[in-house]
Amino acid sequence: MALFYVEGLPIGWIAIMLALLASMGGFIFGYDTGQISDILLMDDFVLRFAQCGDPTNISTCQFSVVREGLIVALLSIGTLVGALLGAPTADRLGRRYAMTVECGVFMIGVIIQITTFHSWVQFAIGRLVSGLGVGSLSAAVPMYQAETAPPQIRGTLTATYQLFITFGILVAYCISIGAREIPGSGSWRTVVGIGLLWPIILGIGILFMPESPRWLAAHGRFDQAKRSIALARGISAEEADDHPLIHREIEGMRSAIDYESKVKAGWLECFNPERKQLYRTLFGMTLQMFQQLTGANYFFYYGATIFLSVGISDSFVTQIILGAVNFVCTFGGMYVMEKFGRRWPLIIGGMWQSAWLFVFAAAGTAKDPTTDQSIGKLMIVSACLFILGYAMTWAPGVWILIGETFPTRTRARQASLSTASNWLWNFLLAFFTPFIVKAIGYRYGFIFAACNLTGAVIVYFFLYESSDLSLESVDMMYCDPSCKPWTSRRWAPPGFRDRRDFIQQGRAAEAGKPLEEARLEHAEEKGAGKGPYAGASPKEAGEP
Incomplete structure (x- = not known):
């Protein structure tokens, strides 16, 4: 039975549940991202893994930029490899079973981390292994959500992945502020160990959800694909065979698959100029690159250290405020991306983010925030307003587009390449940020401001508006030579005004x-x- 109707069409409760459950993959990503900035400041962690003049005196301990960069950034190397492995895994096992396997890999990495005693290398390797699971999930989850969600609410449901990333970051901050009072290694081991809970929820729960109908159809299992669509739409099994809505969606998939069966779908097909495959692959990778170059992870990875440097006595609290802004504003992002499409939110968001990063960098460069309290406050406010814009536009928007831009035959591979681009730049920023900050300080914000403006310009000239269209229609739009990105909002298939x-x-x-x-x-x-x-x-x- 339908839970509610959108534009007169039924939406089942299963469509909501599968989006929320699959988004636990985003929660795992967010939790792992959020925990490390606070762990780096915990006394026992510093005494065990930093370079100390006196191992019993924390004031003599300090992480070198190389060691700190590797502890933070090796996760991203794992995610880069995992994202590339995510495509063949998701295509071979199906979207659901792939997620279960990837959750198992993540748990192995967590176990390696919490069994570490004095080797920072072992801890970093544990983050590398966890990254394999996170990277694979980051390719599989948005793809599964886009392929399963009804087109009328696809943007909102796919955006729940980003919502759960922000929720995971916030939860990591909250757990860290409580766990820091635990004596000894219990402080950081508790934060890391709780991370075992999230993959258990996803890995087991996803098995009770329907498989992607497009994956089923691509493997000739059309009867199961009908049942999957019926569950998402809240239509009974008895009505599924004859219901016009399901018949229309299945026929669209069948036509697309019949065409795609005549085309080889290996990795090289992702770089074929025909049907704008190369265009879409490169653009997906570019979008993910610029999502990192917005500068958001500058605050999420090193936020506690940044706010400590501007004179905030308890940077853990400031991190929670920043995480709360990120989480709450992502709800607005889900509305914005559904209401206003994909292009203009990204364009306006890029300009908004650039403006506040410019304020952040200019304030920190003009005066010393450690001696001028008003400058420190201005920098925190500008960081929060930057996160507000990011959470409502670029954060959910890019993940939505990765799920709906590519054709079925190569979607998994192109999504993996795009996500791998995200993780490559994630690693570069995580590793080199300590070096860059040491060299140029808060002027780093000017670089991110310029990147945000560049991203907005690229979106205007190259992104096609895919809101309100089925995934098969999106493919048709990209292949229509008369359609340009700046006119794509008005595009419709032949025969429609x-x-x-x-x-x-x-x-x-x-x-x-x-x-x-x-x-x-x-x-x-x-x-x-x-x-x-x-x-x-x-x-x-x-x-x-």
């Missing part, structure tokens, strides 16, 4: 009603102040 007309006719077909009857219903809803076109003119509503 514009996108609204396409959506309206699709709604009529899925509801099993004649188009004119559906249009009359739209007109009645509009007159009553209801529906998606309430208050719109007949032309705006796509009516003749």
